[in-house]
Amino acid sequence: GQQVMQIPQYQHVQEGEDFTTYCNSSTTLSNIQWYKQRPGGHPVFLIQLVKSGEVKKQKRLTFQFGEAKKNSSLHITATQTTDVGTYFCAGPKYGNKLVFGAGTILRVKS
Amino acid sequence: EAGVTQFPSHSVIEKGQTVTLRCDPISGHDNLYWYRRVMGKEIKFLLHFVKESKQDESGMPNNRFLAERTGGTYSTLKVQPAELEDSGVYFCASSQVLVYGELFFGEGSRLTVL
Numbered sequence: 001g002q003q004v005m006q007i008p009q010y011q012h013v014q015e016g017e018d019f020t021t022y023c024n025s026s027t028t029l030s031n032i033q034w035y036k037q038r039p040g041g042h043p044v045f046l047i048q049l050v051k052s053g054e055v056k057k058q059k060r061l062t063f064q065f066g067e068a069k070k071n072s073s074l075h076i077t078a079t080q081t082t083d084v085g086t087y088f089c090a091g092p093k094y095g096n097k098l099v100f101g102a103g104t105i106l107r108v109k110s
Numbered sequence: 111e112a113g114v115t116q117f118p119s120h121s122v123i124e125k126g127q128t129v130t131l132r133c134d135p136i137s138g139h140d141n142l143y144w145y146r147r148v149m150g151k152e153i154k155f156l157l158h159f160v161k162e163s164k165q166d167e168s169g170m171p172n173n174r175f176l177a178e179r180t181g182g183t184y185s186t187l188k189v190q191p192a193e194l195e196d197s198g199v200y201f202c203a204s205s206q207v208l209v210y211g212e213l214f215f216g217e218g219s220r221l222t223v224l
Contacts, residue, residue, distance in 0.1 A: 033212070042201060042215040043153065088153060097166050098143070098213060100153040 003027070004091055006101030014109050019076040021104035023089035030092055032065055032072045037103070038085040046074075079108050112136065114216035116202050122222045128190040131219045135184070135204030141165075142185050143205075143213065144177060148198035156200075159185060171196075192223045 005024045013019050023032065031050045035043040047056055049065035049072060056063045062075045076083055086103040093099045115134045123129050135142045144156040156175070157167040161182035170177070174193070179185040189196055199218040205211035 035213075035215075042217050043203075043213075044215070045212045048212065090153075094166070094168075097155050097158060097168070099155060100145075102152040103150075105150075 003093055004089060004099050004101040006089055006104055008104055009102065010105045010107075012107040012109065013079050015081060016078050019079050019083070019106055021074050021087050021089075021106075023072045023074075023091075023101050025070045025091055027093075028069045030069075032069075033090045033098070034063060034072075034074055035088045035090060035100075036085050037088065041085070043088060076106075079106070081108050081110050084108050114202055114204050114214050116200075116216035116219050118219055119217060120220045120222070122224065123192055124224050125194055126191045128188065129192055129221060131187045131189075131200050131202075131221070133185045133187070133202030133216060135202070136206075136214055139204035139206050139214070140182070141205040141207075141211065142179060143203045144185070144187055145201040145203065145215075146198050147201065147218075148195075153201065156187075189221070192221075194223050197221055197223045 007022050033048045034046040036046055037043045047063050052069050053067045054065040060077045064073045086105050088100050088103045090098045090100045117132045121129050140161050142159040145153045147153045155169040157177055158165045159179045162179050176188045199220050201215050201218045203213040203215045205213050
């Protein structure tokens with residue numbers, strides 16, 4: 001079954017509002033990756049977090065890796081219409097198998 | 111540098127027929143993965159090749175699915191015979207680094223089984 005849980009499943013925000021998606025694993029992860037899939041597109045790598053408590057920023061995107069390395073979050077400040085898509089977290093399980101969460105669909109109203 | 115390419119982009123077949131999907135990874139990437147996304151759900155792992163060897167095929171649904179990577183270059187995924195529940199988008203991804211490696215995904219092959 002699914003081993004990486006992601007919430008919320010869906011979020012619809014007004015342009016300019018913030019957005020956060022959360023990822024939780026039942027086991028400790030060596031690292032966590034985030035991907036974005038635009039509607040009709042394919043997953044594109046955003047970032048990888050490795051260290052406990054790590055925080056990384058990419059412009060309006062802030063990624064965090066929990067102290068216990070079991071959870072992570074992606075926060076987007078002041079969303080834009082170009083942010084629409086599905087955001088996936090993914091963590092390695094049983095070696096090098098990357099297990100993806102179910103994704104959070106982000107829709108932005110302009 | 112060319113990215114991961116997949117063919118066909120879309121295939122519509124009837125239940126019981128056979129379909130073969132092809133993936134050409136980024137040149138030099140030893141690691142090749144097949145994933146499937148069904149009905150907007152999670153991207154589910156199918157299998158992982160390291161060069162021509164199957165490293166992990168624990169995600170393959172059943173023996174109707176056969177993946178090959180002869181010569182360690184391109185890979186094919188055959189579904190025979192196809193069932194309705196096989197419909198979905200099949201993604202191929204490749205990576206250069208085995209551990210902590212970013213996956214480069216192809217555009218996907220959408221399979222519709224009627």
